[in-house]
Amino acid sequence: MFRFFHAPLSPFCRKVRLVLSEKKIEFELIEEKYWEKREDFLTLNPFGQVPVLQNSEITLAESSAICEYLNEKFPDPKLLPNNIEDRAEMRRLVSWFDDKFNREVTQKLVYERITKKIIGEGYPEAKNVKLGMHNIKFHMDYMSSLLEYRQWLAGNEMTLADFAAAAHFSVLDYSRDVDWDRSNLVKDWYAKIKSRPAFRSLLADHLAGFPQPPHYADLDF
Amino acid sequence: MFRFFHAPLSPFCRKVRLVLSEKKIEFELIEEKYWEKREDFLTLNPFGQVPVLQNSEITLAESSAICEYLNEKFPDPKLLPNNIEDRAEMRRLVSWFDDKFNREVTQKLVYERITKKIIGEGYPEAKNVKLGMHNIKFHMDYMSSLLEYRQWLAGNEMTLADFAAAAHFSVLDYSRDVDWDRSNLVKDWYAKIKSRPAFRSLLADHLAGFPQPPHYADLDF
Numbered sequence: 494m495f496r497f498f499h500a501p502l503s504p505f506c507r508k509v510r511l512v513l514s515e516k517k518i519e520f521e522l523i524e525e526k527y528w529e530k531r532e533d534f535l536t537l538n539p540f541g542q543v544p545v546l547q548n549s550e551i552t553l554a555e556s557s558a559i560c561e562y563l564n565e566k567f568p569d570p571k572l573l574p575n576n577i578e579d580r581a582e583m584r585r586l587v588s589w590f591d592d593k594f595n596r597e598v599t600q601k602l603v604y605e606r607i608t609k610k611i612i613g614e615g616y617p618e619a620k621n622v623k624l625g626m627h628n629i630k631f632h633m634d635y636m637s638s639l640l641e642y643r644q645w646l647a648g649n650e651m652t653l654a655d656f657a658a659a660a661h662f663s664v665l666d667y668s669r670d671v672d673w674d675r676s677n678l679v680k681d682w683y684a685k686i687k688s689r690p691a692f693r694s695l696l697a698d699h700l701a702g703f704p705q706p707p708h709y710a711d712l713d714f
Numbered sequence: 715m716f717r718f719f720h721a722p723l724s725p726f727c728r729k730v731r732l733v734l735s736e737k738k739i740e741f742e743l744i745e746e747k748y749w750e751k752r753e754d755f756l757t758l759n760p761f762g763q764v765p766v767l768q769n770s771e772i773t774l775a776e777s778s779a780i781c782e783y784l785n786e787k788f789p790d791p792k793l794l795p796n797n798i799e800d801r802a803e804m805r806r807l808v809s810w811f812d813d814k815f816n817r818e819v820t821q822k823l824v825y826e827r828i829t830k831k832i833i834g835e836g837y838p839e840a841k842n843v844k845l846g847m848h849n850i851k852f853h854m855d856y857m858s859s860l861l862e863y864r865q866w867l868a869g870n871e872m873t874l875a876d877f878a879a880a881a882h883f884s885v886l887d888y889s890r891d892v893d894w895d896r897s898n899l900v901k902d903w904y905a906k907i908k909s910r911p912a913f914r915s916l917l918a919d920h921l922a923g924f925p926q927p928p929h930y931a932d933l934d935f
Binding site: 539540550551553554555557558559561562565566577578580581582583584585587588589592593635 | 760761771772774775776778779780782783786787798799801802803804805806808809810813814856
């Protein structure tokens with residue numbers, strides 16, 4: 494069985510948890526306080542980051558590498574489009590959420606408001622929070638423009654791009670940073686992915702000191 | 715024929731140029747001053763970043779998505795290992811260079827010393843440069859530990875991981891930030907990849923105001 498080392502509010506860990514659950518792969522969830530740089534954990538991953546997925550045969554790090562591995566090793570259900578061009582569009586969006594969106598939005602809101610306190614780095618910087626709140630609007634509008642002519646973010650099938658994006662939105666929803674009234678298309682897309690069984694474990698996460706907002710686990714938010 | 719929009723010192727663009735050349739794919743190289751946010755370029759890529767690869771059928775953005783696309787569409791020579799586990803290791807290293815190494819080293823040295831001046835953002839911050847010079851040592855030691863028991867970074871075949879890493883080292887070599895005496899293994903690895911025909915176009919790059927260091931294009935550096 495796999496052991497999955499994670500942090501509850503990491504969007505990268507959440508993306509992998511969604512993929513594992515969607516593929517019905519059994520795993521043991523282990524919370525890793527990565528900022529404490531535990532020696533045994535550094536042996537697993539010299540860079541000290543979560544997520545790490547491990548079994549008796551292999552140790553995997555970096556969320557994109559893990560997701561591609563899971564898709565190749567456990568192809569059912571497949572979370573990649575069938576054709577090469579659509580896969581490129583999907584990977585563009587995965588990079589976009591995990592790189593650009595993460596930097597411009599998730600880091601500026603969830604990291605500032607919650608993670609900093611957990612890892613002992615102090616209080617949120619107002620300047621960053623303000624920027625994050627500004628940036629998320631632009632990103633939601635862009636998603637909305639995609640969803641106008643697609644059922645899912647990368648096309649008409651649910652793919653890794655949806656899991657990457659939903660992982661970010663789930664932590665932003667926890668920190669109460671999503672204005673769901675901004676776009677019905679984005680809200681409907683999130684409601685659709687949130688109601689999947691794979692999402693249940695994310696909705697059950699409770700962080701000491703940071704209560705879930707009332708709508709967080711509600712499928713009719 | 716493909717049109718490739720790039721910036722000469724972007725390691726992400728250089729990685730794609732290496733893959734295109736290694737696969738002998740013809741392309742027209744177009745220098746894009748992405749910071750000027752040219753309207754036609756924003757239509758191609760709403761996020762305004764290079765690299766962008768385009769032909770009459772498709773427009774591709776994000777360097778990892780482009781490289782995976784090129785590997786799927788033009789499988790010869792393949793730049794991916796044969797087995798799933800080795801591919802995961804390769805993708806871990808690609809993410810590592812393009813994410814961690816980029817943040818800790820390339821951004822702190824090449825961006826500070828050269829890019830900032832080109833895009834009109836002023837002078838290098840001494841604090842960042844110092845950090846970058848400190849971090850590159852740790853990263854070279856890690857590469858050295860991999861190369862002790864592997865011919866290439868991800869195993870015994872040359873893969874995308876080598877191109878990702880070499881792209882970063884080529885721009886750091888341009889900014890004179892690599893101490894090649896630190897590791898013979900890293901130096902030999904770089905000499906091996908630098909001597910490939912695919913590398914020639916990178917070695918011919920000249921930036922106005924930033925002359926090439928004497929050893930930059932020398933295959934026996």
